[in-house]
Amino acid sequence: MDSSVSVIYIESNRMSKRKKTVIDILRDSPGFVSGEAMSAQLGISRNAVHKHVKSLRGRGYRILGVSRRGYKLEEEPCRLSMGFITDRTEKSAFGRSFRYYDEIESTNAEAKALANCGAPEGTVVIAEAQSAGRGRLGRRWTSPAGKGLLFSVLLRPRLPMNDAHMLTIVAAAAAAEAIEAIAGIPVHIKWPNDLFIGDRKAGGILMEVSGEQDEVEWVVVGIGINVNTEYSELPVALRRTATSLKMVKGEPVDRSELLATLLLSLETHYKDAVANGFERALASFRNRDYLLHKSISVETREGPISGSASGVDDRGALLVELPHRQVRRFHSGDVTLHP
Numbered sequence: 001m002d003s004s005v006s007v008i009y010i011e012s013n014r015m016s017k018r019k020k021t022v023i024d025i026l027r028d029s030p031g032f033v034s035g036e037a038m039s040a041q042l043g044i045s046r047n048a049v050h051k052h053v054k055s056l057r058g059r060g061y062r063i064l065g066v067s068r069r070g071y072k073l074e075e076e077p078c079r080l081s082m083g084f085i086t087d088r089t090e091k092s093a094f095g096r097s098f099r100y101y102d103e104i105e106s107t108n109a110e111a112k113a114l115a116n117c118g119a120p121e122g123t124v125v126i127a128e129a130q131s132a133g134r135g136r137l138g139r140r141w142t143s144p145a146g147k148g149l150l151f152s153v154l155l156r157p158r159l160p161m162n163d164a165h166m167l168t169i170v171a172a173a174a175a176a177e178a179i180e181a182i183a184g185i186p187v188h189i190k191w192p193n194d195l196f197i198g199d200r201k202a203g204g205i206l207m208e209v210s211g212e213q214d215e216v217e218w219v220v221v222g223i224g225i226n227v228n229t230e231y232s233e234l235p236v237a238l239r240r241t242a243t244s245l246k247m248v249k250g251e252p253v254d255r256s257e258l259l260a261t262l263l264l265s266l267e268t269h270y271k272d273a274v275a276n277g278f279e280r281a282l283a284s285f286r287n288r289d290y291l292l293h294k295s296i297s298v299e300t301r302e303g304p305i306s307g308s309a310s311g312v313d314d315r316g317a318l319l320v321e322l323p324h325r326q327v328r329r330f331h332s333g334d335v336t337l338h339p
């Protein structure tokens with residue numbers, strides 16, 4: 001690894017010593033360990049052992065529990081290979097400073113805090129799990145530990161504030177291209193920020209900005225992708241509408257390779273956009289426009305407005321053809337498809 005690259009690994013301080021001991025006991029036993037033996041070894045009740053096991057499962061540890069036999073550690077959560085990622089990104093500006101958390105509230109919140117403390121452009125915050133992952137329009141983003149990609153990149157572009165939203169288009173194009181290159185699956189983008197495979201959402205982008213009218217101070221681009229998530233790990237409410245790369249491909253996808261490729265793709269698109277404008281990112285977006293020619297409704301303050309999606313304009317606004325052929329532009333809003 002290049003000596004100018006910094007990777008800070010941050011272990012969750014919410015992982016108590018006792019949980020670590022629970023893992024150590026399970027790791028040291030090839031077979032089952034009874035709840036009773038664990039409670040004696042740890043000096044806690046069997047109920048408390050059960051609670052620790054439950055919380056470890058939430059962190060991606062696969063622990064089998066069989067009555068009268070006890071617990072068995074079947075699988076530990078996967079971790080990204082930071083060595084591989086930094087080797088692949090060593091010549092790029094986005095590969096200089098990484099903060100890699102095993103658990104954090106939200107990588108976007110952390111990247112924003114770093115931005116306000118003067119962290120440089122290209123700082124990348126990655127987490128294996130988020131306890132309060134954020135989505136667009138105040139929604140939550142949930143992902144089982146070690147199965148997805150959850151990361152945020154800090155940018156300091158020299159752009160006027162009214163161009164900042166175009167970086168969502170840039171990030172969506174970069175993410176779609178990287179997924180296609182690594183997983184070999186065609187990706188569509190549902191305006192403005194959803195990554196779709198077939199008719200299901202596999203990822204999303206949350207961009208947050210700070211600055212004055214004339215110039216952006218910083219932008220945080222947060223990307224969440226369901227990579228190796230199983231159907232049973234999706235929140236019940238999303239099982240009809242969400243998917244993962246593994247669910248579509250039928251085999252796991254290398255998350256480290258995907259992250260490295262995505263960072264390189266994001267940097268290429270970003271530099272091109274800041275230097276030459278948004279044409280290239282828009283072209284990539286338009287090639288993957290999920291909504292094009294579909295019958296949709298856009299939620300607005302005046303209520304839902306329905307029509308046929310007819311692409312995005314050069315400012316990244318959604319174009320909708322209304323029943324009398326009049327075309328309306330939307331700069332923001334939630335889109336639903338008509339059945």
Ligand code: BTN
Binds near residue numbers: 107
């Ligand atoms: C959406 O589809 O509404 C956007 C989802 C964005 C989720 C990512 S996960 C990494 C980053 N940190 C967050 O808290 N959110 C974004």
